[in-house]
Amino acid sequence: MNRNPHVAVVGATGAVGVEMIKTLEKRNFPVGKLTLLASARSAGKKLKFRGETISVQELTKNSFNGIDVALFSAGGSISKEFAPLAARSNCVVVDNSSAFRMDDTVPLVVPEINAADVKHHSGIIANPNCTTAITLMALYPLHQAFGVTRIFASSYQAVSGTGAKAIEELERQVNEIVSGKPVTKEVYPHQIAFNVLPHVDSFLPDGYTKEEMKMQNEGRKIMHHPNFRASVTCVRVPVYRAHSVAVSAEFENPISVEAAREVLKKAPGLDVIDDPANKAYPLPLHTAEVYNCAVGRIRKDCAMDNGLCFWVSGDQLLKGAALNAVQIAEELVRSN
Amino acid sequence: MNRNPHVAVVGATGAVGVEMIKTLEKRNFPVGKLTLLASARSAGKKLKFRGETISVQELTKNSFNGIDVALFSAGGSISKEFAPLAARSNCVVVDNSSAFRMDDTVPLVVPEINAADVKHHSGIIANPNCTTAITLMALYPLHQAFGVTRIFASSYQAVSGTGAKAIEELERQVNEIVSGKPVTKEVYPHQIAFNVLPHVDSFLPDGYTKEEMKMQNEGRKIMHHPNFRASVTCVRVPVYRAHSVAVSAEFENPISVEAAREVLKKAPGLDVIDDPANKAYPLPLHTAEVYNCAVGRIRKDCAMDNGLCFWVSGDQLLKGAALNAVQIAEELVRSN
Numbered sequence: 001m002n003r004n005p006h007v008a009v010v011g012a013t014g015a016v017g018v019e020m021i022k023t024l025e026k027r028n029f030p031v032g033k034l035t036l037l038a039s040a041r042s043a044g045k046k047l048k049f050r051g052e053t054i055s056v057q058e059l060t061k062n063s064f065n066g067i068d069v070a071l072f073s074a075g076g077s078i079s080k081e082f083a084p085l086a087a088r089s090n091c092v093v094v095d096n097s098s099a100f101r102m103d104d105t106v107p108l109v110v111p112e113i114n115a116a117d118v119k120h121h122s123g124i125i126a127n128p129n130c131t132t133a134i135t136l137m138a139l140y141p142l143h144q145a146f147g148v149t150r151i152f153a154s155s156y157q158a159v160s161g162t163g164a165k166a167i168e169e170l171e172r173q174v175n176e177i178v179s180g181k182p183v184t185k186e187v188y189p190h191q192i193a194f195n196v197l198p199h200v201d202s203f204l205p206d207g208y209t210k211e212e213m214k215m216q217n218e219g220r221k222i223m224h225h226p227n228f229r230a231s232v233t234c235v236r237v238p239v240y241r242a243h244s245v246a247v248s249a250e251f252e253n254p255i256s257v258e259a260a261r262e263v264l265k266k267a268p269g270l271d272v273i274d275d276p277a278n279k280a281y282p283l284p285l286h287t288a289e290v291y292n293c294a295v296g297r298i299r300k301d302c303a304m305d306n307g308l309c310f311w312v313s314g315d316q317l318l319k320g321a322a323l324n325a326v327q328i329a330e331e332l333v334r335s336n
Numbered sequence: 337m338n339r340n341p342h343v344a345v346v347g348a349t350g351a352v353g354v355e356m357i358k359t360l361e362k363r364n365f366p367v368g369k370l371t372l373l374a375s376a377r378s379a380g381k382k383l384k385f386r387g388e389t390i391s392v393q394e395l396t397k398n399s400f401n402g403i404d405v406a407l408f409s410a411g412g413s414i415s416k417e418f419a420p421l422a423a424r425s426n427c428v429v430v431d432n433s434s435a436f437r438m439d440d441t442v443p444l445v446v447p448e449i450n451a452a453d454v455k456h457h458s459g460i461i462a463n464p465n466c467t468t469a470i471t472l473m474a475l476y477p478l479h480q481a482f483g484v485t486r487i488f489a490s491s492y493q494a495v496s497g498t499g500a501k502a503i504e505e506l507e508r509q510v511n512e513i514v515s516g517k518p519v520t521k522e523v524y525p526h527q528i529a530f531n532v533l534p535h536v537d538s539f540l541p542d543g544y545t546k547e548e549m550k551m552q553n554e555g556r557k558i559m560h561h562p563n564f565r566a567s568v569t570c571v572r573v574p575v576y577r578a579h580s581v582a583v584s585a586e587f588e589n590p591i592s593v594e595a596a597r598e599v600l601k602k603a604p605g606l607d608v609i610d611d612p613a614n615k616a617y618p619l620p621l622h623t624a625e626v627y628n629c630a631v632g633r634i635r636k637d638c639a640m641d642n643g644l645c646f647w648v649s650g651d652q653l654l655k656g657a658a659l660n661a662v663q664i665a666e667e668l669v670r671s672n
Contacts, residue, residue: 150639154490154582156532156571178514194575195621196492198582198633198647203612207593207635207645216638231639233582233647235492238574240530246490246569257543276539285531297534299543302552303486303567309543311534311569 001068001092001332004032008067008091010082011074012036012056013045015164016096019322020071021049029326030333037063038074064089069332071325072096087123092332094125094325098210101126101218108221111327112268113140118331125328128222129214130320131155131234135245137319138295138312140223141267142260146306147252150229153215156237156244157200158284161316162187170238192238200234209234242284243320244313246297251306257298260308264295269319274298282313293319337404337428337668340368344403344427346418347410348372348392349381351500352432355658356407357385365662366669373399374410400425405668407661408432423459428668430461430661434546437462437554444557447663448604449476454667461664464558465550466656467491467570471581473655474631474648476559477603478596482642483588486565489551492573492580493536494620497652498523506574528574536570545570578620579656580649582633587642593634596644600631605655610634618649629655 007024011017017038024031034049036056043058057063059078064070064086072079073096083093083100100106107117108126110133118125128136139148159166166187173193176183183191190197201211216230264272273282274296282294293314301307314320343360347353353374360367370385372392379394393399395414400406400422408415409432419429419436436442443453444462446469454461464472475484495502502523509529512519519527526533537547552566600608609618610632618630629650637643650656 152488152584152639154569156492156573174510175514178511189615190619191621195619196573196575196580197619198580198617199612199615206638207612207633208638213638229639231584231637231643231645233490233584233633233645235580235582237492237532238530239532244532244534244571246534246571248488248567248569276535276543279525279535281534283526283531283533285527297543297569301488301567302542302544302549303488303565307567309567309569 002032003333004030005068005333006033006035006066007031007329008035008037008063008070010037010059010070010072010078012047013038013042014073015160015167016073016317016321019317020073020325021047023318023322023326025050027326029330035067061085064091067091069094069329071329073321083124092121092123092125094127094328096127096321096325098129098214100124101128102221108218109328110136110222110324111331112137113222114224115331118328119335127321127325127328128218129211130161130316131157131211131243131245132215132218133320133324134243134293134312134314134316135215135247136219136222137270137293137314138264138267138310139247139249141263142249142251142308143223143225145259145263146255148228149250149252151250152248153230153232154246155232155234156239156284157234158239158241158243158316159192159236160241161243167240170240188236192236194238197236198233200236239284241288241315241317242313243316244282244284244311246311248301248307248309250304251308254306255308257300261298264298269293270295272296282311284313287313288315290315291318291323338368339669340366341404341669342369342371342402343367343665344371344373344399344406346373346395346406346408346414348383349374349378350409351496351503352409352653352657355653356409356661357383359654359658359662361386363662365666371403397421400427403427405430405665407665409657419460428457428459428461430463430664432463432657432661434465434550436460437464438557444554445664446472446558446660447667448473449558450560451667454664455671463657463661463664464554465547466497466652467493467547467579467581468551468554469656469660470579470629470648470650470652471551471583472555472558473606473629473650474600474603474646475583475585477599478585478587478644479559479561481595481599482591484564485586485588488567488584490569490582491571492575492620493570494575494577494579494652495528495572496577497579503576506576524572528572530574533572534569536572575620577624577651577653578649579652580618580620580647582647584637584643584645586640587644590642591644593636597634600634605629606631608632618647620649623649624651626651627654627659
């Protein structure tokens, strides 16, 4: 890969695309040139990058000529159609959709965990599910030290995980309620303001949602741990930004709170915020727009041997999407 | 007990007290006379009962002369001071605080589960923790059929569980945010609007909160199941009314979704709302002001043998407090 690659952002005007552009700038990614791509509807919009104004171009089959690396966040169907085309043009795709995550020929990478997998790509590298990535930022260091067998987890997922329209929906519903108007729904099947929805992504025949099973499926692949089991309930909450996850984790080896805390303090990309006496624990409101994930509420699980409970929050637009994608691109440049 | 007892509501002007009065009326409880008691600050306030206006009186040592049954919801310290006094005046206390719940001489009752325990009172009967009561409404019938060993659970608790001031706090913070003003905090240590707080009740030395351990401690007593284990994370969410709980439950005996659903459909005080294809599952917004709890998202737990996941919602001011207290009082009248 070119040391100053020509980068494309596909889905540049979306909630994640905008964060990708900001993250490339903030982390001084060695962008040689930046091309912004989106649907015909968004073409012509202007976005800023390093003080320069860049026009968004319509995504077409020929968009990838001369592009070195393309960060995709435009939904699964766009990825399925355009990522293989891009890869055939010698562009490396970092894809934020779920389209290729479980494909054996596609690495699925959280750089703090399995950066070395980046090398084995065939043109496409997948960015993991946001809730999975955030949970693994705390779980994987514990796994290395104590050997995780399974987890039971429940999520508290922000509306921005659904996209910019869901942010607008929560704002609109709150305004409707405050001004005594009827509540309107466009994005979610039920009112999200002052409510919680035990429904993220679509349902599978066994009653889990796709989102819920990503933790086990993607977790196995990222951690190289084929026997990892995860039973998860994913819930949308009226928070604008940053997901949180309550985790009960079982380990092969004995684990103490002290030993776990030492491991977590040394973990890259993770802050330990765990001082109940001073009412300090991770909060989505404080984790929003922060690169690092935060872990707290660390305690021995009272319902299993070798068990630990913890609570992790992370900005799902950053570590759960844009930041992780840019970190993968950084690995690509570094591994030249 | 008198067939038309003289009833007192202690803490009559609080969020739960108001619901107790409404519930006594709606369920046609055979109230002979109703006395409303509260702190000096609230004395003189007028409340309606069966079309009649009743003045709130100041709670004193002599308030319980001639009272047959007193429903207490004025906090633990008021209960500790006045419930034994009331009991000595031959008044039976149904106490909504946590003050006496784990006292061996005090029955802790969810009438659908252990109504018979009401008989063994010595003047005080305890009403359980709201999150525990709501969870057990679905868990206990499954326990009877399959023998629960342990659960892993996470809660999504409404602000009204904290009281009327917390409802005002969420409303005020939302208005402050909508109108671009700084957010003020009085009740919770952190902003609750558009945030979630993994902190309900005070912290214990082992890192759990008191609220989290109530599920195991009270669950054991109510279900007569001393080996029941429960690892819980309790989280406050910006919902006005009705708690929800995501549960992974392990059983001694094999359990299928079909068999579990049959058991739950027959369970008293519980509605099964479980039709993912039609986006039907329990929602706090729909469970608010409803007597029955609702269970859904029923599925085999993918991380344990003999495991079942479910999601239960219930109005914590009703089944979690006022309704359950009135149901206990109904048992007292019935057991004459």
